[in-house]
Every structure is written in C-alpha cells, then in structure tokens.
Amino acid sequence: MDIQEIKQRLAKPATRFFAGGFRPTDSDEESWLGRVFFYGPDEGVPTNAAGEPLLPMAQFHLPSLPFSSPLLKDIRVLTLFVGYPFPDEFEPMGNNWLIREYRADDELVRKDLPVANSFLKAFPLRAEKLAEDYPLWDGGGVPDELVTEIVKLERAGDIECYYDVITHAYEHKIGGYPSFCQSGVYPGDGFEFVFQVSSDAKINLNVIDSGSLMFFKHRDSGEWTIYYDFY
Numbered sequence: 001m002d003i004q005e006i007k008q009r010l011a012k013p014a015t016r017f018f019a020g021g022f023r024p025t026d027s028d029e030e031s032w033l034g035r036v037f038f039y040g041p042d043e044g045v046p047t048n049a050a051g052e053p054l055l056p057m058a059q060f061h062l063p064s065l066p067f068s069s070p071l072l073k074d075i076r077v078l079t080l081f082v083g084y085p086f087p088d089e090f091e092p093m094g095n096n097w098l099i100r101e102y103r104a105d106d107e108l109v110r111k112d113l114p115v116a117n118s119f120l121k122a123f124p125l126r127a128e129k130l131a132e133d134y135p136l137w138d139g140g141g142v143p144d145e146l147v148t149e150i151v152k153l154e155r156a157g158d159i160e161c162y163y164d165v166i167t168h169a170y171e172h173k174i175g176g177y178p179s180f181c182q183s184g185v186y187p188g189d190g191f192e193f194v195f196q197v198s199s200d201a202k203i204n205l206n207v208i209d210s211g212s213l214m215f216f217k218h219r220d221s222g223e224w225t226i227y228y229d230f231y
Contacts, residue, residue: 133176139184
C-alpha cells in the first residue's frame, strides 16, 4: 500500500473557522464564538444546578457553511453553552454543558441575553473548507492496519515521517478529526467526532493549557458527549 492510498482512506473534509478579522454583518446566517442570539420562544440562557448561567460559547448556522458533518443533517442552527470550571470529560449533557439543535421548521427568536460572568469575547466566524483533514498519529484515529502500513513505508525510506505527508487543522472546526493533545481517547462505539472549539486568545478561551473542547455524537441515538485534553 502506498502513501497516496493511505491518505485517500484517511482524509476527511472539514470546515475550519477563524474568529474575527472582519466587520460582522449581524445576519441570521452568521456563525459566532462567544455569542448566542438564537433561542426558542420559551428558552433563555441555560443554568446549572446551582442556578448559575452557562457561558454562551458558540452558534453555528449550518446551511451557510462550506461543509457540515453528516450527523448534523437537517440541523439549521446549533448552539453551545458550557459551564466554567469546565465539566468533566464525558460528563452527561444537561447540567454543566448543553447543545441545542434547531431544524428548519423550529421557531427561532433573536434575543440578546448577556451573561454577566462570561469571560468570552464575541467574534463572528470566517469559515474555510478543508478538503482533507487527517488524524493525529498517537490515538488520533489512524486504524491499526494503516499504522502498520505507514511504519513499513517509514522503515523502507519511502516516507520520512507521517507528519511530512499529512495536514491537521488544530483550529475551531466542524468535521475532520479531533485535535488531541495527549493520546487520543474516544467515547465509545457509535460516537463520531463532530466539532471542536479550540483555545483562542482572540476570544479569551484557554482550555486548561492550550487544549480543545471536542464534541462527539452517537450516530444512532443522537446523544452528545464532551471530551477535552491539554498539554
């Protein structure tokens, strides 16, 4: 097996995001970090068990993106709220973090609901399509049989290093592969990586020590789970 065949088997498309750098349009189709302005008619900012509001972390308008995960099919708007300190890895959704999904026929209302203790800075997002995103080497999603083939190519001198022939997007993204800092940990059978929000000085987000908040969805049940690690 040559490296081109391996790359073909591994490559996944993604949308990569960059915060700010342009004047926001404030349109309904704009995606944001540090801001949520779409809610159901009876919804507000969710709170934890102590009554403290979660941080409005992200809002994605999926039909406007160059690529979206197949697991978000038929979702028009996705919003994300996360508590601080951050929830535990794989903590069930509801108390300390929450994703809301809205379809085309769901009624949405624009509401400006500031959260007094939020340290996040709000920025609109510029979306860029990546035709190819590749997994990180150590537990990042390379199947065992392809690990063996890549090692053979390295030992034969056909390639010097895996990272010389692949690219990986560490930024905020939907699709592609998660940006593990340590050996990759997946939440279990049926869960697939969907999106991540990464440490970003512009929005004043540091996930412990330059990590990423990673979100996985079960392809059958639709259940969401959260994971993060850091350097």
